[in-house]
Amino acid sequence: MADKAGIIICGGGIIGLTIAKELLDKGHKNIVILEKEKKLGEHASGRNSGILHAGIYYSPDSLKARFCLEGNFLMKDYCRKNNIPILESGKVIVAKNEEEIPALEELYNRALKNGAKVEIIDEKKIKTVEPYAKTCRQALFSHYTAVVDPSKVLEALERDLISSGKVMIMKGIEFRELIKDSRLRTNKGSIEFDLFINAAGCYSDKVAHEFGVGYNYKIIPFKGTYKKLKKEKSYLVRGNIYPVPDIRNPFLGVHFTRSIEGTVYIGPTAITALGRENYGILSGIDREVFNIICRNITLLLTDPLFRKTAHSEIKKYIPRFFFEDANSLIESLQLNDIEYCSKVGIRAQLVDWGNKNLVMDFVVLKKGNSLHILNAISPGFTSSMAFAKFIANNL
Numbered sequence: 001m002a003d004k005a006g007i008i009i010c011g012g013g014i015i016g017l018t019i020a021k022e023l024l025d026k027g028h029k030n031i032v033i034l035e036k037e038k039k040l041g042e043h044a045s046g047r048n049s050g051i052l053h054a055g056i057y058y059s060p061d062s063l064k065a066r067f068c069l070e071g072n073f074l075m076k077d078y079c080r081k082n083n084i085p086i087l088e089s090g091k092v093i094v095a096k097n098e099e100e101i102p103a104l105e106e107l108y109n110r111a112l113k114n115g116a117k118v119e120i121i122d123e124k125k126i127k128t129v130e131p132y133a134k135t136c137r138q139a140l141f142s143h144y145t146a147v148v149d150p151s152k153v154l155e156a157l158e159r160d161l162i163s164s165g166k167v168m169i170m171k172g173i174e175f176r177e178l179i180k181d182s183r184l185r186t187n188k189g190s191i192e193f194d195l196f197i198n199a200a201g202c203y204s205d206k207v208a209h210e211f212g213v214g215y216n217y218k219i220i221p222f223k224g225t226y227k228k229l230k231k232e233k234s235y236l237v238r239g240n241i242y243p244v245p246d247i248r249n250p251f252l253g254v255h256f257t258r259s260i261e262g263t264v265y266i267g268p269t270a271i272t273a274l275g276r277e278n279y280g281i282l283s284g285i286d287r288e289v290f291n292i293i294c295r296n297i298t299l300l301l302t303d304p305l306f307r308k309t310a311h312s313e314i315k316k317y318i319p320r321f322f323f324e325d326a327n328s329l330i331e332s333l334q335l336n337d338i339e340y341c342s343k344v345g346i347r348a349q350l351v352d353w354g355n356k357n358l359v360m361d362f363v364v365l366k367k368g369n370s371l372h373i374l375n376a377i378s379p380g381f382t383s384s385m386a387f388a389k390f391i392a393n394n395l
């Protein structure tokens, strides 16, 4: 256990690792990453869909819009240099019915404003991209969307950081509390720092509160479960097939994604979890469960959009409703073509408790010698390398 660090980064997910890499490139040394798990990628960064998004959904004035596309290019570049496979499959967003066409056009306009390469294609053209996709009259095709294996990216970053000799990744070390302005306590002793960066994912609100900042923000964990297509049916999807989402909420709806190794995943759902690491039915549930339930009840009572989302998402636990969602995107799908999948992730969704709204954008807070990254939700993986440059340039 080091006694002093120049910069401490709390959290060895994609956000913590890319910030460390950027700081290293800028000449910083004596960087310590505290990671409470014994290996990297145990949470969102190792459990996501691996999609490199391409700047479609986000409001043009948001940090997500600012960093998503640049992050997509930087990540692809990094993968090429490190021989990490990329599936440059693009993606189609399909409309279920005539009522979804205006939203599809709105997405097209947003995407253009964000610099994305997109086109509206007709039912004939979509068959050349995704022969089994269903759409009403037209669809949106995104050229730059791609898929990678997130764990390969984490492994390469870990190797780069350690081999520099200037970054120490301390696994199994958990940040517990701030003792005084520049000293913190972990489960294995205390450590002094000049600068502290909070990239603690699902716990980033709690860490920020410890530094006396962001009291109005609380994380509500949302569980994303997946299913998969039976191997013999994986020919139904070549790349990525998405529905038109409700762009007022941060979830994109159940979609199909072909992974690098050829499995076609369906999901993720966005169902309230009972703990920040509640991956199984009961695992990861702790004393906070009562607070989480109370927060959910409050949002159900106060936010009509939350109520609507919760209602439609909870139904996805029932196989028939999950199938209906999936079946609206592709042809020739049968209920028994979909099989169980153990893949599950948890989104660290921030709620602004002042107005009781789900926060849509990344949030960066600064206090004294500490900087806090909250709400690094999707497209956080895609955006990470561009976002990290922004953080390093603005320290």
Ligand SMILES: Cc1cc2nc3c(=O)[nH]c(=O)nc-3n(C[C@H](O)[C@H](O)[C@H](O)COP(=O)(O)OP(=O)(O)OC[C@H]3O[C@@H](n4cnc5c(N)ncnc54)[C@H](O)[C@@H]3O)c2cc1C
Binding pocket: 010, 011, 012, 013, 014, 015, 016, 034, 035, 036, 037, 040, 041, 042, 043, 044, 045, 046, 047, 048, 049, 050, 051, 052, 053, 173, 174, 175, 176, 199, 200, 201, 202, 203, 204, 207, 224, 225, 268, 344, 345, 346, 347, 348, 376, 377, 378, 379, 380, 381, 382, 383
């Ligand atoms: C189901 C799902 C699908 C997604 N799909 C995509 C996608 O396709 N494309 C995309 O761009 N994004 C996607 N995302 C979003 C993306 O995964 C996240 O934006 C990104 O992984 C966030 O990275 P992070 O480093 O902030 O969080 P994490 O990966 O959760 O890392 C935070 C780390 O901090 C550690 N930590 C927490 N508290 C402490 C403490 N007190 N002391 C020490 N360490 C601590 C944790 O152990 C963890 O390793 C998805 C997310 C989910 C959940």
